[in-house]
Amino acid sequence: MGADPLKNIRVVLCGTAHPGNIGAAARALKTMGLAHLYLVNPARYPDPQAEWLASGAADVLRHARVCASLDAALAGVVFSVACTARTRELAVPMVSAREAAARVIEVARTQTAALVFGNETFGLTGREVDKCRLLATIPANPGYSSLNLGAAVQVFCYELRQAAAAGSGPRGKPPALATHEEIEGFYASLEKTMTEIGFLDPEHPKKLMARLRRLFSRVQLEKEEVNILRGMLKTLARPKPQRSRKSTIVD
Amino acid sequence: MGADPLKNIRVVLCGTAHPGNIGAAARALKTMGLAHLYLVNPARYPDPQAEWLASGAADVLRHARVCASLDAALAGVVFSVACTARTRELAVPMVSAREAAARVIEVARTQTAALVFGNETFGLTGREVDKCRLLATIPANPGYSSLNLGAAVQVFCYELRQAAAAGSGPRGKPPALATHEEIEGFYASLEKTMTEIGFLDPEHPKKLMARLRRLFSRVQLEKEEVNILRGMLKTLARPKPQRSRKSTIVD
Numbered sequence A, B: 001m002g003a004d005p006l007k008n009i010r011v012v013l014c015g016t017a018h019p020g021n022i023g024a025a026a027r028a029l030k031t032m033g034l035a036h037l038y039l040v041n042p043a044r045y046p047d048p049q050a051e052w053l054a055s056g057a058a059d060v061l062r063h064a065r066v067c068a069s070l071d072a073a074l075a076g077v078v079f080s081v082a083c084t085a086r087t088r089e090l091a092v093p094m095v096s097a098r099e100a101a102a103r104v105i106e107v108a109r110t111q112t113a114a115l116v117f118g119n120e121t122f123g124l125t126g127r128e129v130d131k132c133r134l135l136a137t138i139p140a141n142p143g144y145s146s147l148n149l150g151a152a153v154q155v156f157c158y159e160l161r162q163a164a165a166a167g168s169g170p171r172g173k174p175p176a177l178a179t180h181e182e183i184e185g186f187y188a189s190l191e192k193t194m195t196e197i198g199f200l201d202p203e204h205p206k207k208l209m210a211r212l213r214r215l216f217s218r219v220q221l222e223k224e225e226v227n228i229l230r231g232m233l234k235t236l237a238r239p240k241p242q243r244s245r246k247s248t249i250v251d
Helices: A017-030 A048-062 A096-110 A127-131 A150-164 A180-197 A210-216 A223-237 B020-033 B049-064 B099-108 B125-130 B150-166 B179-197 B208-217 B224-235
Strands: A009-014 A034-038 A065-067 A079-081 A094-096 A113-117 A134-137 B007-015 B035-040 B065-067 B079-083 B095-096 B113-117 B134-139
Touching: A009 A017, A009 A150, A017 A034, A017 A048, A017 A150, A017 B150, A048 B099, A079 A096, A094 A096, A096 A113, A096 A134, A096 A150, A113 A150, A150 B020, A150 B150, A180 A210, A180 A223, A223 B179, A223 B208, B007 B020, B007 B150, B020 B035, B020 B049, B020 B065, B020 B150, B079 B099, B095 B099, B099 B113, B099 B134, B099 B150, B113 B150, B179 B208, B179 B224
Parallel strands: A009 A034, A009 A113, A034 A065, A079 A113, A079 A134, A094 A134, B007 B035, B007 B113, B035 B065, B079 B113, B079 B134, B095 B134
Antiparallel strands: none
16 A cells, blocks of 8 residues: 555446547546556457547556456455436435545545446446445536546546645544455345344345445444454354353454 | 626637547536537537537537637636646746636626636647636646546536535435434344344443444434334344244335
């Protein structure tokens, strides 16, 4: 982890249709001092159109990592922001690009964070959004809020650089945050346990898991907290409660 | 002059080489609520490439005014900002895009203002800059500060919209938050259940409850979330899990 938070941030583009937008995104990253571009199932990559629009950011484009899933792109990430133009009734809380940038930079001073963008036409799917901790939007004209993908990446990266430059005074060592995989593992275990105890009916799940994701996504779970929660679920999964069992939590 | 300052701002593009950038600029304007695009000696206009990139901002593009000189484009304007990537040793004072936007909006509440952008490769000429009142730049990576023209227009228009919105009210009804008593009731129920399942040893509680409080206190729990959590604990407390029980959560 370097001292520069901008170098600890990934920009993840999901299902990008037009290679020109991938090139424009690479350029947007580099102009703002970011370097790590991830492409989840791009329609066309590499492509001369991408290279043309990347202009002087050919290095960022060349080092882009192509992934088969959003989970793969978010491996090792502790804080991820879904960037969207649409207002949604969803899981994850919604903030402005500026506020999201401030929070991303705070995390990225010591750990890895990510911004996630969807397809040009369809945006992010609900399932993709649910994998992120926060939903962010660029305040726009309600009559026409559809920014070009490259332009949206530029605005978010711009806000990241502005946030990084703003009052960089650190305060104390932050706790170790849980990674994407650890949190997804907790959700899987939570869903299984709730089904087993009969609280969640798999045939009529309603929005229970989405609501619980929304709750926990607001917390920024720490590694140790995920361990406690998973420990509780493990205890529940046992056939017989052992009354004499000592708590495993260390003082 | 309308009440909306964004409608009193012109975006002037000087000597644009690529029609795609004109279309992208039109889209950038419209997404941020601006409407007045001026083109000083564009290389190609109108052009299908511009239309394609304008996307849903075809109206802004169609109403763009083509001018033979910057003077013509600035006729009637009382405050003009030259937008540039380059640091210059020049007559005009230099500020950030954010500061420039605040000053433009202040003027545009009652009079006409303009942002002026140069050619993709050469930027604004010294003579063009001298015709403006202020020089503004987007803070960027010193190693590669060259934003795409459309992206630069997007960032400036975004800052204009942010500046126009600053100080205006909230949006949307916030969810009902849980009261102190509701949250304390949840903690009591959580502690009881954890003891019953054997995860918490009352004789050696360690800091388990303190840690869980610390976790949930970061969330700002909503009423409905507390209901869900207490519902789960209630299900656990039953002597026998009823597999067929339906979740009580309403869609």
